[in-house]
Amino acid sequence: xxxxxxxxxxxxxxxxxxxxxxxxxxxxxxxxxxxxxxxxxxxxxxxxxxxxxxxxxxxxxxxxxxxxxxxxxxxxxxxxxxxxxxxxxxxxxxxxxxxxxxxxxxxxxxxxxxxxxxxxxxxxxxxxxxxxxxxxxxxxx
Numbered sequence: 001x002x003x004x005x006x007x008x009x010x011x012x013x014x015x016x017x018x019x020x021x022x023x024x025x026x027x028x029x030x031x032x033x034x035x036x037x038x039x040x041x042x043x044x045x046x047x048x049x050x051x052x053x054x055x056x057x058x059x060x061x062x063x064x065x066x067x068x069x070x071x072x073x074x075x076x077x078x079x080x081x082x083x084x085x086x087x088x089x090x091x092x093x094x095x096x097x098x099x100x101x102x103x104x105x106x107x108x109x110x111x112x113x114x115x116x117x118x119x120x121x122x123x124x125x126x127x128x129x130x131x132x133x134x135x136x137x138x139x140x141x
Contacts, residue, residue: 019046019081025064025090027073035064035077046081048140055119056086059136062112063090071132072096085121086140091133 021042039060043053067075071092078089116123123136
């Protein structure tokens, strides 16, 4: 596992220590299950309660699934634990082209955002010309 403790100043300018985990995401549907299992292990190692870890894993699952379905590889999962908050980030290489007939009807998709909104304290996206990072912050307790 790629778990390390870094100074938060290295991440976003704050001074407190933070636990960090990063994991490269394979561009396949099987990757979602692998990422969920690894993330659950990390969250357990960080001491999160089981119910809290399950909510974080659900958000991870939604964000990773979206990266696999709708974005160009490579993708990466990043987890940060700081204070009472877990920050989940999934960074990808931007939106993949959409082929006619390749996307299910709108009533069969789009519920992942509702899940993220229901569980996260805050969430959003940082869109750049060569990448997109979707993120969500959840309570760690």
